[in-house]
Amino acid sequence: MKALFYMGNVRYYRGFYASAIVPAMHARELAIKLGDDYWRAKSAEMLADIFMATHYDDTEIRKEAVEYYLKAGKIPNHRYAICDLATSYGQFRDYDRAFHLLDSIAQIAKSEDPVDTGLLSYCYDPLMAFYVKTNRFEEARKISTVLDSISDRRLWTAVDYAYRARIESNLGDYTNAKLDLDSARALAVKISDYILINLAYKDYYQTQNLLNEAIVYNDSLIYTIYDETGTTLSQSVISVQRDYFNELSEKEARFSNTLRIFIIILSSVLVLLLVAMFVIYRQRIRIKNNELDLKIKDISTLKSEIENHKKAQQEYSSFIDDLLIDRLELLDKLCNQYFENQNNDKSTAITGKKIENEIANLRSRYSMEEIKRLLTPADKAMIEKLAVQCPFLKDGDIHFVSLLLVGLSSKATSILMNISLKNFYTKRARIVERIRKSDAPDKDMFISKIMNLE
Numbered sequence: 390m391k392a393l394f395y396m397g398n399v400r401y402y403r404g405f406y407a408s409a410i411v412p413a414m415h416a417r418e419l420a421i422k423l424g425d426d427y428w429r430a431k432s433a434e435m436l437a438d439i440f441m442a443t444h445y446d447d448t449e450i451r452k453e454a455v456e457y458y459l460k461a462g463k464i465p466n467h468r469y470a471i472c473d474l475a476t477s478y479g480q481f482r483d484y485d486r487a488f489h490l491l492d493s494i495a496q497i498a499k500s501e502d503p504v505d506t507g508l509l510s511y512c513y514d515p516l517m518a519f520y521v522k523t524n525r526f527e528e529a530r531k532i533s534t535v536l537d538s539i540s541d542r543r544l545w546t547a548v549d550y551a552y553r554a555r556i557e558s559n560l561g562d563y564t565n566a567k568l569d570l571d572s573a574r575a576l577a578v579k580i581s582d583y584i585l586i587n588l589a590y591k592d593y594y595q596t597q598n599l600l601n602e603a604i605v606y607n608d609s610l611i612y613t614i615y616d617e618t619g620t621t622l623s624q625s626v627i628s629v630q631r632d633y634f635n636e637l638s639e640k641e642a643r644f645s646n647t648l649r650i651f652i653i654i655l656s657s658v659l660v661l662l663l664v665a666m667f668v669i670y671r672q673r674i675r676i677k678n679n680e681l682d683l684k685i686k687d688i689s690t691l692k693s694e695i696e697n698h699k700k701a702q703q704e705y706s707s708f709i710d711d712l713l714i715d716r717l718e719l720l721d722k723l724c725n726q727y728f729e730n731q732n733n734d735k736s737t738a739i740t741g742k743k744i745e746n747e748i749a750n751l752r753s754r755y756s757m758e759e760i761k762r763l764l765t766p767a768d769k770a771m772i773e774k775l776a777v778q779c780p781f782l783k784d785g786d787i788h789f790v791s792l793l794l795v796g797l798s799s800k801a802t803s804i805l806m807n808i809s810l811k812n813f814y815t816k817r818a819r820i821v822e823r824i825r826k827s828d829a830p831d832k833d834m835f836i837s838k839i840m841n842l843e
Contacts, residue, residue, distance in 0.1 A: 390419040394432055397439075406439050413439065430457035434470060441477060448477045468494055468508060476515040484519055491516045509535075510542040514549070521552050526559045547576035551585040558593040566593055645677055761791055768794040771838060778829035786820050793842035 393416040400409035417432035434454040440447035451474040458467040475490035491512045498509040513532050520529035533553050536542060550573035557566035570593060573586050587606050594602040652670050656663030764772065772794070776787055785806070792802045803813040821839055824832050 390416050390423070390425070390428055393419070394428065394435065397435055401435060401439055401442075406443050410436065410439050426457045427461035427463060430454045430461060430463070430466065430470070433457065434473070437473065437477070441480065446477075446481065448474065448481070451477050465508075468497065469511060472508075472511050472515070475512075479515060479519045479522075484523055487515070487519055491519075506539045506541055510539050517556075518548075518552055521555050524559075526556050529556045530560060545572070545576075547573045547578070547582040548585055550576065551582070551589040554589040555592050558589070558596050561596070563593065563597065645674065648673065760795055763795050764791065771835070774831055775835055778831060779824055779827055779835075781823060781827070782820065786816075789816060789820070790839060793839065 393412040397409045397411075397413035397416065400406075400412070413432055413435050417429060417436065420426075420429035420432055430453070433450050437447040437450040437454060440450065451470065455467060455470045455474055458464075458470050471490055471494055475487045475494075478484075478490070479487035495509055495512040495516070498505040498512060501508075513536050517529050517532040517536065520526070520532060529552070533556060536549075550569040554566045554569035554573060557563070557569065566589075570586070570589055573582070573589065577583055577586055590606040591603050594600075594606065648670060652663075652666045655666055761769070761772070772787065772791055775782065775790065789802065789806055792805060797805070799813050800810060803810045806813075806816075808816060817839065821836050824835050824839075829835065
């Protein structure tokens with residue numbers, strides 16, 4: 390049992406999550422059979438860590454670790470496990486539960502004489518992150534100050550510096566924010582570190598209204614999340630866990646069949662032995678059926694976990710769409726700034742230079758397809774109907790209407806389509822006139838929609 394636990398532990402810390410889950414589950418099964426509460430809690434805790442590392446819901450297995458550490462009388466481990474459970478709630482945006490548990494454990498740490506600084510810092514690390522995620526930056530700064538004052542706390546990591554940089558950027562302390570960003574970049578090792586660093590840089594520039602720089606880090610954040618998503622999908626521990634239970638079920642079935650044959654053979658030799666073995670057989674079958682029922686329940690739970698994972702992937706997709714919307718909004722502001730400063734040649738040149746690179750990116754067919762992703766289902770349906778019912782419209786005309794439906798202004802659309810503002814209205818009128826003269830069944834709807842867009 391211990392050997393299996395440490396085998397899984399080594400694989401987990403080396404990042405081999407899919408291969409770590411099998412020995413971890415074997416260790417937990419043995420601990421359950423032996424009635425060892427402490428090693429059951431430790432094995433459950435490691436399984437939860439593997440689930441969290443691969444973005445699966447680990448709250449139920451965390452609760453098991455909390456319960457069995459308490460049963461084993463391991464109070465310090467029990468308290469740390471509660472902190473981990475709070476972190477799991479926070480990862481799935483159940484911040485109320487997370488704050489409640491972390492605050493309660495922090496109060497216990499403070500009430501110790503002397504103060505349990507190890508437990509306190511273990512509570513405050515996720516607490517600072519959750520305050521940042523909920524935009525409670527003043528409270529986050531207080532937690533950061535306490536963490537900085539704990540002398541025996543571990544060294545600050547890239548993640549710690551990134552969160553503190555976000556706090557300082559949103560509170561206007563840009564000098565310290567830049568120092569923390571440099572420290573975070575120097576310590577970054579994992580993809581997850583770079584995701585938080587890019588997010589911190591985006592906050593740093595966007596809070597100073599440096600829109601062009603914010604766009605650069607916004608794009609970098611999108612690509613980094615794509616990489617992290619691919620890595621997570623390649624480490625699918627749920628499928629490995631499902632195969633493990635299926636293998637156990639097949640072994641149990643083979644064992645039951647072998648036992649049945651053995652009893653039938655013995656029954657032909659001696660009737661009394663047949664009776665005794667029949668009783669044993671029935672008892673064993675009953676036990677095995679109970680175990681199979683438990684395995685079926687576990688498999689059902691795993692199906693639910695797979696659905697939760699799909700929801701997490703949908704949140705990733707939603708997050709990426711939000712970042713694309715931010716990118717278009719920033720472009721829209723730059724375009725408006727460009728037109729407002731047309732009488733100032735120097736200012737216009739500077740602003741025009743800022744948007745040239747962004748325009749070059751967005752004019753490509755790939756970027757146009759990205760923009761179409763942001764259309765509502767109703768607008769996507771309208772674009773598809775327009776393309777089918779009005780085949781005389783060119784790709785450029787379809788792109789022009791798509792940009793209007795996304796919500797870009799006439800100024801931003803004209804710059805993106807490489808036409809003058811005057812030609813914007815001419816082009817729109819030309820498209821409307823061609824649709825009006827066509828036999829398209831939905832032409833009145835098309836014309837009404839296009840003319841109401843600016």
